[in-house]
Amino acid sequence: xxxxxxxxxxxxxxxxxxxxxxxxxxxxxxxxxxxxxxxxxxxxxxxxxxxxxxxxxxxxxxxxxxxxxxxxxxxxxxxxxxxxxxxxxxxxxxxxxxxxxxxxxxxxxxxxxxxxxxxxxxxxxxxxxxxxxxxxxxxxxxxxx
Numbered sequence: 321x322x323x324x325x326x327x328x329x330x331x332x333x334x335x336x337x338x339x340x341x342x343x344x345x346x347x348x349x350x351x352x353x354x355x356x357x358x359x360x361x362x363x364x365x366x367x368x369x370x371x372x373x374x375x376x377x378x379x380x381x382x383x384x385x386x387x388x389x390x391x392x393x394x395x396x397x398x399x400x401x402x403x404x405x406x407x408x409x410x411x412x413x414x415x416x417x418x419x420x421x422x423x424x425x426x427x428x429x430x431x432x433x434x435x436x437x438x439x440x441x442x443x444x445x446x447x448x449x450x451x452x453x454x455x456x457x458x459x460x461x462x463x464x465x
Contacts, residue, residue, distance in 0.1 A: 369424070369462040370407065425456055
């Protein structure tokens with residue numbers, strides 16, 4: 321015999337299931353927004369390597385002044401001013417573009433090397449090499465435009 325209760329949900333249960341499914345879908349969509357923003361920012365930096373080079377050059381004053389006891393607001397201002405000045409100089413002078421590319425590659429290599437102190441030396445060197453080669457290739461693509 322056919323028993324409908326075994327194979328079909330009651331209407332009351334299906335409504336609560338659809339509400340919880342909709343809530344889960346909405347929360348999943350909201351959780352995807354920050355991920356999409358981060359991925360789009362990374363995509364912009366990869367497509368515009370001059371911005372990435374300027375952002376990398378902005379780390380140099382931070383490295384040099386990290387033991388001076390500056391507060392985070394002052395450090396952010398120094399970083400922002402350095403990035404803006406570097407970006408303007410890269411677009412105005414060819415020698416600044418060359419130096420920006422070299423500094424960008426060196427900073428990426430340094431940051432890749434200092435990624436983790438607990439990883440083995442071979443892994444650190446491989447990560448550094450891969451990061452540097454990728455940065456060099458992106459700079460070559462930028463120079464060919």
